[in-house]
Amino acid sequence: MTKDADTQREKTSHRLNPTMAELIELRLSRRGFVGGVMAASTLAASGCASMAKSTTPKSSFQFDEILRGTDETHHVPEGYTADVLIRWGDALFEDSPEFDPLNQTAEKQLRQFGVNNDYIGFIPLDTSDGDEARGILCVNHEWSTTSMLFPGVAENYPDSVTREICEIELASMGGTLVEIVKRDGDWSVVIPSTYNRRITAGYTPMTVTGPAAGHDRLKTSDDPVGKTVAGTLYNCAGGVTPWGTYLMAEENIHGYFSGELPEGHREERNYKRFGVPGDWYPWGRHIDRFNISKEPNEPNRFGWIVEVDPMAPDTKPKKRTALGRCKHEGAESVVAKNGQVVLYSGDDERFEYVYKFVTASKFNPDNRDANMNLLDEGTLYAARFDADGTMEWLPLVYGSGPLTEENEFYSQADVVIEARHAAKLMGATEMDRPEDIEPDPTSGRVWVMLTNNNRRKEDDTNAANPRAENLHGHIIEIIETDGDFTSTKSRWEFLVKCGDPDDPAFGAVWNPMTSENGWFGSPDNCAVDPDGRLWVATDGNNRTGGADGIWAMETDGPLRGTGRAFFRGPEGCEICGPRFTPDSKTLFVSVQHPGDSRENSFENPLTRWPDFNDNMPARSAVLAIQRKDKGKVGS
Numbered sequence: 001m002t003k004d005a006d007t008q009r010e011k012t013s014h015r016l017n018p019t020m021a022e023l024i025e026l027r028l029s030r031r032g033f034v035g036g037v038m039a040a041s042t043l044a045a046s047g048c049a050s051m052a053k054s055t056t057p058k059s060s061f062q063f064d065e066i067l068r069g070t071d072e073t074h075h076v077p078e079g080y081t082a083d084v085l086i087r088w089g090d091a092l093f094e095d096s097p098e099f100d101p102l103n104q105t106a107e108k109q110l111r112q113f114g115v116n117n118d119y120i121g122f123i124p125l126d127t128s129d130g131d132e133a134r135g136i137l138c139v140n141h142e143w144s145t146t147s148m149l150f151p152g153v154a155e156n157y158p159d160s161v162t163r164e165i166c167e168i169e170l171a172s173m174g175g176t177l178v179e180i181v182k183r184d185g186d187w188s189v190v191i192p193s194t195y196n197r198r199i200t201a202g203y204t205p206m207t208v209t210g211p212a213a214g215h216d217r218l219k220t221s222d223d224p225v226g227k228t229v230a231g232t233l234y235n236c237a238g239g240v241t242p243w244g245t246y247l248m249a250e251e252n253i254h255g256y257f258s259g260e261l262p263e264g265h266r267e268e269r270n271y272k273r274f275g276v277p278g279d280w281y282p283w284g285r286h287i288d289r290f291n292i293s294k295e296p297n298e299p300n301r302f303g304w305i306v307e308v309d310p311m312a313p314d315t316k317p318k319k320r321t322a323l324g325r326c327k328h329e330g331a332e333s334v335v336a337k338n339g340q341v342v343l344y345s346g347d348d349e350r351f352e353y354v355y356k357f358v359t360a361s362k363f364n365p366d367n368r369d370a371n372m373n374l375l376d377e378g379t380l381y382a383a384r385f386d387a388d389g390t391m392e393w394l395p396l397v398y399g400s401g402p403l404t405e406e407n408e409f410y411s412q413a414d415v416v417i418e419a420r421h422a423a424k425l426m427g428a429t430e431m432d433r434p435e436d437i438e439p440d441p442t443s444g445r446v447w448v449m450l451t452n453n454n455r456r457k458e459d460d461t462n463a464a465n466p467r468a469e470n471l472h473g474h475i476i477e478i479i480e481t482d483g484d485f486t487s488t489k490s491r492w493e494f495l496v497k498c499g500d501p502d503d504p505a506f507g508a509v510w511n512p513m514t515s516e517n518g519w520f521g522s523p524d525n526c527a528v529d530p531d532g533r534l535w536v537a538t539d540g541n542n543r544t545g546g547a548d549g550i551w552a553m554e555t556d557g558p559l560r561g562t563g564r565a566f567f568r569g570p571e572g573c574e575i576c577g578p579r580f581t582p583d584s585k586t587l588f589v590s591v592q593h594p595g596d597s598r599e600n601s602f603e604n605p606l607t608r609w610p611d612f613n614d615n616m617p618a619r620s621a622v623l624a625i626q627r628k629d630k631g632k633v634g635s
């Protein structure tokens with residue numbers, strides 16, 4: 001046996017020899033599949049590899065895994081295509097100017113697809129005219145990677161950032177709604193379309209609704225009423241509601257503010273916890289409202305879930321304050337058995353919380369208009385995960401428990417503005433950066449992506465976040481009692497603990513049947529496909545030596561806890577927004593900030609994906625992934 005073969009065997013045997021504790025931890029047995037798994041792993045451990053192989057259960061995914069690795073471009077399995085649907089700077093309107101990266105202006109950007117696409121929603125449209133498929137794509141543009149987007153900025157950042165650049169950034173972030181159609185197997189953008197619309201960080205007026213609307217803490221010089229905000233910041237993931245509206249989650253909004261709060265200001269506690277001012281960008285030098293010395297309340301007008309009606313392009317987006325204010329990753333929803341709507345949201349920060357919101361009223365499937373303000377009334381909960389595998393959803397309601405004047409909560413407005421502090425006082429569990437959370441309507445389960453936490457120490461681990469210096473994150477499964485998404489007492493378990501299962505330093509836990517390519521690190525966005533299967537996109541898998549990508553995850557049966565590598569992006573990117581069409585024949589994927597790293601710039605990207613043209617910077621883009629034989633993706 002060669003040395004290489006020995007090494008290979010060592011690696012493989014580690015994967016095939018999980019400890020009993022690990023197997024129990026994965027709780028495979030709870031699903032009644034213990035026989036199959038134990039049989040396979042015990043046989044393998046005893047050296048009967050061929051017998052173990054013969055019992056290898058059938059995967060629910062039918063595609064050949066791609067290989068781990070990193071290079072300048074993207075990869076899909078054999079038999080699949082991945083076509084660029086739309087890129088930063090592409091046209092949305094008949095009068096959209098051609099993208100010219102050396103001569104960009106805010107005015108041009110307002111007519112073009114934005115930067116750093118993240119969340120993708122798909123609202124199906126009528127196909128009675130014979131098209132294969134048609135819909136409105138709802139895409140978030142998360143943030144500005146300034147030195148990658150603008151020529152000549154990297155060297156003297158932030159002094160090199162002019163007011164004009166700030167204004168272009170304000171036009172480039174936010175969201176895009178764009179009609180797309182599939183003909184002869186190919187997707188394309190529809191221009192003109194009455195649905196095409198840009199929503200921006202700086203210029204789109206939005207109405208504030210819910211408990212914090214009109215509150216003193218939201219009033220500014222521009223808006224003395226506290227009910228109208230110009231724009232939406234740092235739109236990360238999001239959601240599409242059962243009534244077909246598009247939700248944009250505002251995440252790292254603190255980074256855009258600079259300045260200093262006046263001494264003794266009411267917002268000291270609030271902003272300290274939120275990291276305001278983050279000073280990531282020099283906008284406050286040029287634009288007063290991003291300088292908290294001048295406009296101390298402006299940060300309270302961001303950090304919300306924003307609801308947009310794709311069918312009514314003339315209506316103002318609404319900031320739904322009842323869902324609380326934090327660094328919302330997303331807002332995926334589900335209709336509970338009794339008709340109430342439940343939305344899940346992670347607060348993406350180390351040691352912050354998992355939330356859900358349950359509407360007071362029920363979804364009306366027969367009258368869309370009746371649902372349009374459902375998100376203004378309901379109960380916001382934060383999660384406490386207990387060591388015995390149970391959990392409790394803790395209501396954040398003014399006047400109950402510690403949420404009173406004694407702790408400077410004077411109304412529900414204060415509770416939602418400082419949702420983090422309210423959740424802390426109620427005893428919610430400090431998590432390892434909760435990112436996307438996806439409910440599965442068929443099984444009553446909810447998958448929670450916890451991306452990583454490099455600041456957790458040995459003495460502050462907890463049952464649901466058990467690893468100190470958790471570099472690669474984990475996935476938790478919530479089992480809502482009796483499949484009732486409104487329940488307040490539920491159960492939880494791990495799906496996987498991410499990272500390399502061959503490196504004991506990380507304490508990763510995967511199903512022992514996971515392949516060399518099937519494990520990953522830093523889960524971020526996820527999607528449940530129309531067949532109820534989980535797909536996970538990563539942001540930070542590069543720390544494991546491979547590019548970020550998408551893995552299909554087994555959540556049931558003997559293979560529960562195995563991943564399967566489906567897609568990987570070009571170097572420097574993160575992967576966001578996986579979204580299946582209702583027929584499962586297309587998977588839309590966001591490739592965000594390709595070619596980016598701390599050392600790289602507009603002039604010197606890691607890759608010039610997807611154009612590979614020396615005159616073009618690397619450009620974020622949405623891909624449409626399909627099977628060459630026109631079948632369902634992954635089946």
Ligand code: FEO
Pocket residue numbers: 142236237251329348435524
């Ligand atoms: Fe915007 Fe938490 O990723």
Ligand code: CA
Pocket residue numbers: 236237329435524525539576
């Ligand atoms: Ca994300």
Ligand code: CA
Pocket residue numbers: 237330332436437438525526527
């Ligand atoms: Ca999602």
Ligand code: CA
Pocket residue numbers: 435451524539
């Ligand atoms: Ca992330």
